[in-house]
Structures are given as structure tokens and as C-alpha cells.
Amino acid sequence: MDVHGQQKAQEALDVEIKSFFDSAPPLRNIENVSEDLKKFIEMNSSGTRSARKVVCVTSGGTTVPLEQRCVRYIDNFSSGHRGAASTEYFLKAGYLVIFLYRKGTCQPYCSLLPDYPFLECFEFTHESGIQVRQPYSEAVKWAISEHHAAVADGTLLKLPFTTIFEYLQILHMVATSLRSLGPNALFYLAAAVSDFYVPWESMAEHKIQSGSGPLDMRLVQVPKMLSVLRSEWAPTAYCISFKLETDVKILLEKANAALKKYKMHMVIANELLTRKEEVTLVTDNENIHVRRDPKQVGDEVEKHIIEHIVEKHSTYVDNLDQKVSRDTGS
Numbered sequence: 001m002d003v004h005g006q007q008k009a010q011e012a013l014d015v016e017i018k019s020f021f022d023s024a025p026p027l028r029n030i031e032n033v034s035e036d037l038k039k040f041i042e043m044n045s046s047g048t049r050s051a052r053k054v055v056c057v058t059s060g061g062t063t064v065p066l067e068q069r070c071v072r073y074i075d076n077f078s079s080g081h082r083g084a085a086s087t088e089y090f091l092k093a094g095y096l097v098i099f100l101y102r103k104g105t106c107q108p109y110c111s112l113l114p115d116y117p118f119l120e121c122f123e124f125t126h127e128s129g130i131q132v133r134q135p136y137s138e139a140v141k142w143a144i145s146e147h148h149a150a151v152a153d154g155t156l157l158k159l160p161f162t163t164i165f166e167y168l169q170i171l172h173m174v175a176t177s178l179r180s181l182g183p184n185a186l187f188y189l190a191a192a193v194s195d196f197y198v199p200w201e202s203m204a205e206h207k208i209q210s211g212s213g214p215l216d217m218r219l220v221q222v223p224k225m226l227s228v229l230r231s232e233w234a235p236t237a238y239c240i241s242f243k244l245e246t247d248v249k250i251l252l253e254k255a256n257a258a259l260k261k262y263k264m265h266m267v268i269a270n271e272l273l274t275r276k277e278e279v280t281l282v283t284d285n286e287n288i289h290v291r292r293d294p295k296q297v298g299d300e301v302e303k304h305i306i307e308h309i310v311e312k313h314s315t316y317v318d319n320l321d322q323k324v325s326r327d328t329g330s
């Protein structure tokens, strides 16, 4: 595409993005989100913590409501395991983490707990107190101590979303808040984001009646925010997006195309059935194939993914710092 064509495409995208945000219902707890973000960034940019890196991990799938007083919605598949496990490894590597997650999906440090932890893990004592049942005592102790340490330490901020409107509005707030951190900010966009939505103003207010026969509904394309994230929201942050496919034959080709089209620093390519075993980290100059070691008990692919990312991000920060020093002659 020539320069004129690119300019036209950018203008069209800007219009779509504006229309998406203009039509979105206002975020219900916007003051709380903004206050939590402000406190998190202030707390972590004072004193000795100023050079610490911050990652925004997005996790879980977004929903598309079909009615304003929502009874039905379209959902995007994601258990949230990737985001939750990655958060643990980023914290371990010394990052501060903003965990932007879908309500009800996997949480950091909870992977060893059963699905209904309160009912399964606890029992009454003789004195009607509550205690952890023996088989779960180690898992519960670990989950509580790691989670409390991260939250009390101010290194983990959790922000929940459900709909595509909430997700993109909060992502926008996070990205613009992290802009001041320059290359020390990292985006790890593992959430499964809806590709189509019903604009708020054209959405039925009340429950759609099934008696009216087959449902005929027009969904509008959700504008890809990746390019504005790179160009406007946080232009010097290191950005990683994901590519999920079910057909492995087209996976790397699609990941490469996304890398170029959205100017990502890395695209993590995964196939639905093998996503917990292996992924490929696609960058400008190499493809790194990452596998978990099945012989090592408890080994997770996320551990290896984060090791590579920490190294790449570090190089990126050093290179930008050197460039700034050269440009300013300092």
C-alpha cells in the first residue's frame, strides 16, 4: 500500500475507534479504576522502585452483550490459564503486574486449587471454626502467601472486565497511564478479544423475545486497537500480542502477518489443542519454538515464554536507552 493508501486506512481506523468508544456505555467504576491505577503507578515510581518494569497482562475472553439489560451474550473462549500463570512468572522475574482479567476466569496462584475452592478445601472444626482440609493444605498455604505478598507489596494490581466495552476502555486507561514509563512498560495481550460487536445504540434494550422467530442481527467489526496502542497510547512500550488458530498450517503465516501489520515486537503463536505444551515466539528476526518439558513435574510453558520475554525486553530497553544517550550526546 502506498503512503496515500496508508493514510486513508489510518483515517478510517481512527473513525471506527472513535465510534466504538463514543458508543460504549460509560465504565461503571471508572473513578475506582483510575484511582487504583494512579496509586499503583505512584507507589511504584517512588524511591528505589523507579527503574522497575511494569507489564500489563490481559487474560480471559471478552463478551459481546446482545441486549442492554443483558440476558444473552456472545463469549470468546479463554480459561485465563495463560494470563494467570504468566502473571506469576512475571512477578517472580521482578516485574510489577497489572492483571486485566475476565471476571470468573483463572487467577494467579490458584492453579493447584480445585474449581470450587471454598466448598472443597475447607471444613468445620469441632468449635465451628473453619480449617483447610489436609489434601489441600500446601496448595492453599502457597496460594494465600504468594497472593497476599504480591498484593500487600503493591506489585500486583487486578482489574476485572466482562464485556468488550469494559476491556477496551480499561486497556486504553492502562496504556495511557503507562506511557510515562516509556520502554519499561510491556503489554502481554493474551486475552481473547471479540472481533464483532453490537453497537450500544443499536442494541435492544430488553430481553429479545424468542417468539418473534429467527434472530436477524448485524454485528459490526471491533476495530483492532493494536495499531493505536503502538502508535498513540504507549508508543515506546514493548508490545506482545497472541495469535490463536485451530489450523496449524496457517498459524505462523498469520502470526507473521500480525507482527508486520500491527508493528508488534513479538507475536506468540499458539494452536488451540497444544497451547499448554508449545508455542512459537515470532519476532522480526527469528522464530523461537518453546516447549514445556513433560518429564519435569509441574513444568509450564509459560515459565519458558516469560524467560525469553524478560531477555528480549531487557535488550529492547538497553537499546532505546543507548539511542537516547547517542541522540542527546550524554
Ligand code: PMT
Pocket (backbone or CB within 6 Å): 060, 077, 078, 079, 080, 081, 082, 083, 189, 190, 191, 192, 193, 194, 195, 222, 223, 224, 225, 226, 240, 241, 242, 243, 244, 270, 275
Ligand atoms: O486462556 P487459556 O485457556 O489458557 O488460552 C490462552 C489463549 C489461547 C486464549 C491465548 O494464548 C491466546 O492466544 N490469546 C489471544 C486469542 C485471540 O483473540 O487471538 P486473535 O487471533 O483473535 O487476536 C490476536 C490479537 O489481537 C490478540 O492479542 C488480541 O488481544 C488482539 N485483538 C483481537 C481482536 C480485536 N478486535 N482487537 C484486538 O486487539
